[in-house]
Amino acid sequence: xxxxxYLKVYKKFLHTSLAxxxxxxxxxxxxxxxAILSLxxxxxxxxxxxxxxxxxxxxxxxxxxxxxxxxxxxxxxxxTWFNPNLTxxxxxxxxxxxxxxxxxxxxxQFFISLKKLNxxxxxxxxxxxxxxxxxxxxxxxxLNLSFLTLSFITISCSxxxxxxxxxxxxxxxxxxxxxxxxxxxxxxFLYIGRFPLxxxxxxxxxxxxxxxxxxxxxxxxxxVFLGLSQLWKILLEVxxxxxxxITSRKFWLFALKFYSSASS
Amino acid sequence: xxxxIIDVRNLSKSFDISSKEPGLKGTIKHFFRRETKSLKVIKNxxxxxxxxxxVGFLGANGAGKTTILKMLxxxxxPSEGSILVSGYLPFRRKENFLKNITLIMGQKQQLIWDLxxxxxxxxxxxxxxLDKFEAKKRIKKLSEMLEIxxxxxxxxRKLSLGQRMKSELLAAxxxxxxxLFLDEPTLGLDVNAQRNLRKFLQKYNxxxxxxxxxxxxxxxxxxxxxxxxxxxxxxxxxYDGKLDLxxxxxxxxKEILIVCRSEEDAIKLENSGFxxxxxxxxxxxxxxxxxxxxxxxxxxxxxxxIEDLFINEPxxxxxIGKVLIKKEYDI
Numbered sequence: 225x226x227x228x229x230y231l232k233v234y235k236k237f238l239h240t241s242l243a244x245x246x247x248x249x250x251x252x253x254x255x256x257x258x259a260i261l262s263l264x265x266x267x268x269x270x271x272x273x274x275x276x277x278x279x280x281x282x283x284x285x286x287x288x289x290x291x292x293x294x295x296x297x298x299x300x301x302x303x304t305w306f307n308p309n310l311t312x313x314x315x316x317x318x319x320x321x322x323x324x325x326x327x328x329x330x331x332x333q334f335f336i337s338l339k340k341l342n343x344x345x346x347x348x349x350x351x352x353x354x355x356x357x358x359x360x361x362x363x364x365x366x367l368n369l370s371f372l373t374l375s376f377i378t379i380s381c382s383x384x385x386x387x388x389x390x391x392x393x394x395x396x397x398x399x400x401x402x403x404x405x406x407x408x409x410x411x412x413f414l415y416i417g418r419f420p421l422x423x424x425x426x427x428x429x430x431x432x433x434x435x436x437x438x439x440x441x442x443x444x445x446x447x448v449f450l451g452l453s454q455l456w457k458i459l460l461e462v463x464x465x466x467x468x469x470i471t472s473r474k475f476w477l478f479a480l481k482f483y484s485s486a487s488s
Numbered sequence: 489x490x491x492x493i494i495d496v497r498n499l500s501k502s503f504d505i506s507s508k509e510p511g512l513k514g515t516i517k518h519f520f521r522r523e524t525k526s527l528k529v530i531k532n533x534x535x536x537x538x539x540x541x542x543v544g545f546l547g548a549n550g551a552g553k554t555t556i557l558k559m560l561x562x563x564x565x566p567s568e569g570s571i572l573v574s575g576y577l578p579f580r581r582k583e584n585f586l587k588n589i590t591l592i593m594g595q596k597q598q599l600i601w602d603l604x605x606x607x608x609x610x611x612x613x614x615x616x617x618l619d620k621f622e623a624k625k626r627i628k629k630l631s632e633m634l635e636i637x638x639x640x641x642x643x644x645r646k647l648s649l650g651q652r653m654k655s656e657l658l659a660a661x662x663x664x665x666x667x668l669f670l671d672e673p674t675l676g677l678d679v680n681a682q683r684n685l686r687k688f689l690q691k692y693n694x695x696x697x698x699x700x701x702x703x704x705x706x707x708x709x710x711x712x713x714x715x716x717x718x719x720x721x722x723x724x725x726x727y728d729g730k731l732d733l734x735x736x737x738x739x740x741x742k743e744i745l746i747v748c749r750s751e752e753d754a755i756k757l758e759n760s761g762f763x764x765x766x767x768x769x770x771x772x773x774x775x776x777x778x779x780x781x782x783x784x785x786x787x788x789x790x791x792x793x794i795e796d797l798f799i800n801e802p803x804x805x806x807x808i809g810k811v812l813i814k815k816e817y818d819i
Binding site: 226229232233235236237239240243244247319320321323324326327328329330481483484 | 503558561562563564565581583584586587589590591593596597598600601602603607608610611612614615616617643
């Protein structure tokens with residue numbers, strides 16, 4: 225793979241996406257307001273849960289806010305990259321414009337995963353980062369190199385798992401054509417990621433760890449921030465993320481063999 | 489000797505198609521138990537195309553023309569048989585193969601809707617690994633050939649269909665491919681835009697010696713661009729050869745309207761042994777076979793007092809229409 229070429233193409237993707245989005249200024253403003261209101265609503269909901277008891281599943285309110293901050297960052301990444309690109313796959317397949325992607329001398333997964341970008345998602349990421357720094361302060365977290373490395377690894381793994389889940393569902397469009405509902409179901413499950421995993425019953429904890437690995441997406445990175453995480457959990461998250469990423473790649477290449485293109 | 493750039497041998501393609509009975513009962517049945525059957529849409533076809541050739545694929549809707557083009561450019565896996573395009577197996581979609589080909593579809597677009605076409609051209613240039621200087625040079629050259637200028641800087645959504653199609657062509661040709669697959673490129677365009685597009689394709693073929701495979705329902709596209717046609721009927725090839733031979737075979741006679749000086753002359757002509765289609769006063773329409781047209785006209789002009797004369801070619805659409813419903817032509 226020619227890295228220089230891919231960087232050059234990605235730079236063009238960024239440029240064209242920003243230029244397209246900036247054509248609609250009002251939309252960006254509405255997205256910013258939505259991101260702030262959504263965060264305020266989530267914190268309010270979280271504070272209601274903690275009203276009667278100082279702890280939920282062994283987590284204090286201040287600690288649970290870290291999960292909310294990581295969730296907001298990941299949701300921002302979803303809205304910036306995954307949502308605009310991976311929902312476009314459905315359109316590409318229904319309308320047959322995937323033909324143009326497949327006939328370009330560039331990796332098709334790279335193209336359809338990164339071509340578009342929604343700049344208003346950046347605002348959500350920034351709001352999440354701001355909340356995370358606030359949490360680091362109120363929880364008196366000591367910022368050292370090992371902590372920063374582990375946080376980076378676990379958050380990167382969360383992004384990989386999240387991307388793979390989205391990509392996997394979007395790829396099934398090649399057979400089922402309409403899979404929009406499945407994406408909405410996934411989004412609903414991801415809302416669960418705003419709360420500590422220990423606050424759920426044992427069976428739900430198993431479900432959200434094994435079948436839809438929400439636990440790996442927000443809880444483990446948050447535990448790293450609080451110094452509560454064990455090494456085996458971090459290693460497990462790295463393994464899960466790698467398996468998800470490799471499987472999504474293989475699944476895409478397999479699915480392309482069944483692509484029949486839309487009729488003209 | 490000109491080499492074959494496309495070589496297709498015993499190619500077949502089957503699709504699994506599900507069918508549904510009408511009404512609510514049929515819908516419920518279809519939801520729970522979908523009945524699918526395998527439909528062979530391309531049936532054991534073979535042909536070669538030489539470098540620099542322009543070949544038209546003719547056939548009714550659903551005959552299999554687009555499926556053939558999509559297999560040639562590597563979008564669809566063939567069920568049986570072999571295809572070699574420029575020495576590559578298309579469905580492997582190797583980088584060097586993709587740099588050699590392009591697909592243009594009249595009803596689908598790749599340009600970024602909210603931005604001017606120039607942005608899509610530079611994006612494509614980076615995908616094909618062209619530097620900025622080279623991209624600029626090619627955009628200038630192609631925009632001159634296509635006669636577009638200001639349109640390059642206007643958002644695609646505000647362009648007319650003709651301007652958009654020219655921009656689509658430029659985006660698809662920026663990497664200077666030597667094989668062009670065109671699926672109804674003039675669809676929906678007005679007559680002037682169609683003519684301009686044809687002029688451009690002729691020029692592009694002449695200047696670059698590119699091979700062009702074209703499907704179109706506009707017969708003017710076929711007659712002005714293609715010397716050779718491949719007729720597809722229900723997934724099989726019904727004719728592969730020169731277009732003029734096919735036309736001669738399908739319309740062996742010409743109709744000639746003769747205006748005589750007097751009605752007596754017209755009556756004399758009517759009784760002179762020619763096949764008469766109709767006669768109104770001093771005007772008479774006769775049918776003459778293509779191979780005897782010169783001698784027949786000479787004899788008419790020598791023996792009758794003629795005021796005027798018109799030779800009518802049968803409408804090309806009518807002639808080609810016969811191809812679409814016939815299975816085989818032995819020419």
